[in-house]
Amino acid sequence: MAKPEDIRENWDICMQGNCSACPTYPKGSGEGLFCVRGHSARPIERRGCNCPECPLWTKCGLSEMYYCFKGNKP
Numbered sequence: 001m002a003k004p005e006d007i008r009e010n011w012d013i014c015m016q017g018n019c020s021a022c023p024t025y026p027k028g029s030g031e032g033l034f035c036v037r038g039h040s041a042r043p044i045e046r047r048g049c050n051c052p053e054c055p056l057w058t059k060c061g062l063s064e065m066y067y068c069f070k071g072n073k074p
């Protein structure tokens with residue numbers, strides 16, 4: 001299974017109703033694609049995670065949630 005890449009196409013997927021629509025998303029941070037780029041620079045309060053609904057999560061065989069909080073390391 002291919003690891004997700006830091007490419008525009010994946011950013012768009014993340015920002016089309018996945019991280020961008022998540023109650024946990026750090027609004028105004030300009031961040032995203034946490035499963036690739038690692039955790040947010042902001043303090044994160046976990047209020048639910050949309051990752052399992054994200055096409056990239058399924059396509060790349062990801063299994064974690066809250067990448068914005070935990071980062072992208074196993």
Ligand code: SF4
Pocket residue numbers: 018019020022023024025026034035048049050051065066067068069
């Ligand atoms: S990584 Fe998960 S919890 Fe964090 S903003 Fe994205 S969907 Fe929400």
Ligand code: SF4
Pocket residue numbers: 010013014018019032033034035036050051054055056057062067
């Ligand atoms: S798996 Fe989560 S962090 Fe990665 S692109 Fe999808 S919604 Fe964003």
